[in-house]
Structure formats: C-alpha cells, structure tokens
Amino acid sequence: MGNRLLDEFAYEYKHLLEAELRKLVDRLEAPPIIKKAMHYSLDAGGKRIRPLLLFATLAAFGIDPKKGLLAAAAVEMIHTYSLIHDDLPSMDDDDYRRGKLTNHKVFGEATAILAGDALLTYSFEVLGMIPNEAGSSDTKLKLMVEFAKAGGAEGMVGGQVADMEGENKELSIEELEYIHIHKTGKLLGFSVHAGALLAHAEEDQLENLRAFAHHLGLAFQIQDDILDLEGNPELLGKPVGSDASNHKSTYPQLLTMDGAKKALHHHIDESKRYLKRTGLNTSLLIEITDLVASRDH
Amino acid sequence: MGNRLLDEFAYEYKHLLEAELRKLVDRLEAPPIIKKAMHYSLDAGGKRIRPLLLFATLAAFGIDPKKGLLAAAAVEMIHTYSLIHDDLPSMDDDDYRRGKLTNHKVFGEATAILAGDALLTYSFEVLGMIPNEAGSSDTKLKLMVEFAKAGGAEGMVGGQVADMEGENKELSIEELEYIHIHKTGKLLGFSVHAGALLAHAEEDQLENLRAFAHHLGLAFQIQDDILDLEGNPELLGKPVGSDASNHKSTYPQLLTMDGAKKALHHHIDESKRYLKRTGLNTSLLIEITDLVASRDH
Numbered sequence: 001m002g003n004r005l006l007d008e009f010a011y012e013y014k015h016l017l018e019a020e021l022r023k024l025v026d027r028l029e030a031p032p033i034i035k036k037a038m039h040y041s042l043d044a045g046g047k048r049i050r051p052l053l054l055f056a057t058l059a060a061f062g063i064d065p066k067k068g069l070l071a072a073a074a075v076e077m078i079h080t081y082s083l084i085h086d087d088l089p090s091m092d093d094d095d096y097r098r099g100k101l102t103n104h105k106v107f108g109e110a111t112a113i114l115a116g117d118a119l120l121t122y123s124f125e126v127l128g129m130i131p132n133e134a135g136s137s138d139t140k141l142k143l144m145v146e147f148a149k150a151g152g153a154e155g156m157v158g159g160q161v162a163d164m165e166g167e168n169k170e171l172s173i174e175e176l177e178y179i180h181i182h183k184t185g186k187l188l189g190f191s192v193h194a195g196a197l198l199a200h201a202e203e204d205q206l207e208n209l210r211a212f213a214h215h216l217g218l219a220f221q222i223q224d225d226i227l228d229l230e231g232n233p234e235l236l237g238k239p240v241g242s243d244a245s246n247h248k249s250t251y252p253q254l255l256t257m258d259g260a261k262k263a264l265h266h267h268i269d270e271s272k273r274y275l276k277r278t279g280l281n282t283s284l285l286i287e288i289t290d291l292v293a294s295r296d297h
Numbered sequence: 298m299g300n301r302l303l304d305e306f307a308y309e310y311k312h313l314l315e316a317e318l319r320k321l322v323d324r325l326e327a328p329p330i331i332k333k334a335m336h337y338s339l340d341a342g343g344k345r346i347r348p349l350l351l352f353a354t355l356a357a358f359g360i361d362p363k364k365g366l367l368a369a370a371a372v373e374m375i376h377t378y379s380l381i382h383d384d385l386p387s388m389d390d391d392d393y394r395r396g397k398l399t400n401h402k403v404f405g406e407a408t409a410i411l412a413g414d415a416l417l418t419y420s421f422e423v424l425g426m427i428p429n430e431a432g433s434s435d436t437k438l439k440l441m442v443e444f445a446k447a448g449g450a451e452g453m454v455g456g457q458v459a460d461m462e463g464e465n466k467e468l469s470i471e472e473l474e475y476i477h478i479h480k481t482g483k484l485l486g487f488s489v490h491a492g493a494l495l496a497h498a499e500e501d502q503l504e505n506l507r508a509f510a511h512h513l514g515l516a517f518q519i520q521d522d523i524l525d526l527e528g529n530p531e532l533l534g535k536p537v538g539s540d541a542s543n544h545k546s547t548y549p550q551l552l553t554m555d556g557a558k559k560a561l562h563h564h565i566d567e568s569k570r571y572l573k574r575t576g577l578n579t580s581l582l583i584e585i586t587d588l589v590a591s592r593d594h
Contacts, residue, residue: 090406109387
C-alpha cells in the first residue's frame, strides 16, 4: 500500500503486542495444554486491527501508545476467543482460519472451548493489570464494564446469536446491520473508546470517536462481504463464496455489488468526517480507515 | 436437618438472589433466545452454596448480606456458565442436570456455548454494578481481578482441563486435589473472599477465611464423590456411579470409602478451626460447613 506512517507504526506495535500476548500467557500457572491452545490462536497472526485502532487513538491524543498495551492485549484476547468459539463444529464448523487449522482441529473441541473460556476470562484480568500511571481505578473499572458490554449478550455474543438465527433466512438490511454492529462493531468501538478513555478524552471527542468507530465497523464488514466474493482465496486463507455456501446474508446480495461498494464508500466518508470533528491529529486513524476500505484480506 | 438459623437465612437469600438473577438477565437488550437460554440454567435451582457463603461471610462481619447481592449474582453466573460448558457433548456429555435437561439438550449446542459465554462476560459487568456505598472502585477492581483468577486458566478452567486430562488415568491423591482445588475450590474461595473484601476484613481474617474456604472446598468435593456412590439418585438428579462410568478418579477409589469419610471429617474439622480463629460471629458459616458434610444431594 505504501502508507509509510501506518506501515511503520503497525510494524512496531504489532510486534510489541505479540510479545506482550506471549508473555501474558507464558506467566500463567496452568496445565501446559491450555496455554499451548491459547498461544496457538493468539499467534495465528491477522491484522490486529483492534489493537492498532487502540494504539492509533492514543497517538491521536499525543499520548504514548504503549500506555494502551495491556488494553490492546485484552481486546485481542477477547477477539481471539470469539474466533475459536465461532469456528467450532456446532457453530460455523470451520477447519481453517488464515490458512491454519482452527483450534479445535488441532486440540479437540473440549480444549478449544476451554481455551476460549480462558482467554475471555483472562482478558478481564489483563485490563486489571493496567498500571495506575496509565489508568486510575475508576478508568480501569469503566474499561472493564464497557468491555463486558461490548463482548457480551448486548454486544458481540448477541451479534453472533442473531447471525446464527439469520442463516437460511432472507434478512432485511436493518437485520444485517444489527448483526454486524453487534458482532464486529461493538468491539471495534471499544478499541477506540478504550484509547480515548485512557487519554482522558472530553465528552464531545468521545461522541465523535464513537460515531467514527460505528461507521468504520460497518465499512469493515461490507468490505468483508465484498472480499468473500471478489477476494483472492490465497490471501484470505479461505475459499471465495463461503458466505453463500454457509447461507449467510451479505451486503452485495441485498444491495447488489455496486450498491455494496457505494455503501462502503459512504461509511468511509462518514468515518473521516467524524474523525475531523475531533480536532485531533488523526492521520494514523485516517490511514487505518483507508486500509479497511482497500484491504485484500 | 433442622438448622433453624441457616434454614431461614438460606430461604430468604436464595429468593433474593434468584429474583436478582432474573432481573439482571431480563434487563439485557439482546436476542430473546439467548436470554431464554441464560434464564433456563440460572433458574435450574441448586443449593446456591457459593452465594450463601458470600452472604454468610458478610453476616459474620455484622454487615447486611444484601450488600453482597450483585457479587453473589456474579458468582452464580460464572458457576452456571461452567456447568453449561461442562455438560456439552465434547466435555462430559450430560443430558440431565438436577433432573432437568441440560442447556444444549434444550437449546442446541451453539446456543448453549453462547449462553455460557454471555453469562461469563456478564458476570464481570455485574460486579461492576456494585454501588459505591457497598464497594469502592478499588474494592470492585480487586474483586474483578480475583474473580478472573478464580475462574480462569489458573482457577476453574485449569481445573476442568486437568480433570479432562485425568480421565482414564490412575491419579495420585495430589493430582486429584489439584483438580478439585482448581475446579471447585477457587470459586468457593472467591465467594468467601468477596464477602470479606466487601466487609473490609483485616489481613489475618482474610488469611483464616482463605484457609477455611480451602478445607471447605475439599470437604465439598469428597462428599460429592461419596454421594456419587452412596447417594439417592432421585435426590441427586443423576444416576449413582456416574464417576466410575465416566472413568474419573475419586476419593473413595483412591482412599477407600472409609478413608474418604475420614478425610471428609478432617477437612470439616480444619474448616471450623480456621473459622474460630477469625474471631467473628461465624454461626452461619459453621452451619454451612456442617451442611456440606451431611448433604444428601
């Protein structure tokens, strides 16, 4: 892509994050097999888009992104748990993710479920580890409650339930948006919100960043649906057209491919409009937004 | 049993707890099916031993047990999630619990996994709801971190992993204790610890209560193993001898039935010895301890 600023930033902070994730799991006094299963899925790579959003939000406030390292690790852990559980035979029944065998294909279903449970539980403990210099008790408590809301029945889990219920049905665009706002959007929103809370953002900045994350989340999902039809299966690490074969509704199906691309650009434009209104130095967040619109995997 | 004091106390606080659990799930803005699945397992009854321990610990300090209502609800939620996941086909594969169909038999595996995930996630949010009069931000933060440790890879999840790994193997008594201290003991310990933290216990009281809970947890599990062989299947809601048919090591198997009963009484005596050392009014906690030793289901 040649986005110099973001490339360097992403390179540096992905490495820091991945080292932190390894360290956090290594220090657990737990049966080796569960730590191995946790490491396996945390190490599986990916874009680390949620941690990057958190780091870039801190940078927008002129604050050292390292202050967000533990919060970013918690977000990546809850995201990883959700992938492990979503891939299970009784859910999406996926054998591969990002070209690697899914957790349950390597460790068996029981260990995969428990590795997910352990990551989810640990993510809260990790938020609690944030040092006082980076976040007061009040801030940490607020983070944990927002995190639970974003991840639970009113957030990501609720979105996954709605997604399952929507299979084999003709959904309206509102129903499809409900799914994505909850399944993907809430946690992307939390990532931005967590950065803003750690930066002591003002109320109007929080509002604008919330709107930014909302539109970014929808753009992210629309691009996901577009890639499922037009993407390169080698880069995606999964076959093209898997949504259709899983009987999932998608934006291109409801809006036509042309309509989906228009919707994508609408949400990208809205994202940037709200970023501008924060009055912050949002160059990294803008680059992340462009990356979401143009990513190939 | 005729334990007048505990009978009345348990009656009152079980009702309060169950009403609170219903209210907490009702207020969620989430797809109806996930709320139904959460309610189903929370409503399945049981002894509510963890909440009762928390309430009775507050009472020992002369503090209104109602101050512990949200913490007790959180503990019962995390316990309930663990039962839902443990019962899954890939884990213990149980069709009945307490005489009722297990969650996945009613709602299907995918919804059962997600109902467990939602309960686990919500339990942290519920701890965060504790009003400031009952617990400061620092206390709540400490509760959440202790809760995550008790529930996660270093606690309950680690115990479940060790339990699975121990199937079809001849375990040593140390290995068996590792399983039970983690799988059951950590959360029982948290229940007592949470009551003590909300009561601003002093360090030596915390230590004695920790030792009390440790021995109570082991007594609880030994009695569980004894009941599995000598209990009444109608009261238990499951067939007798299910541990053996699931190829699980038990105390009677490792110690003989006589040895297991001796160990039970040793741990009950130790529990009471540590209770006495707190210098608190522990009559309710003593009655709970006796109940653990003599319970028939």
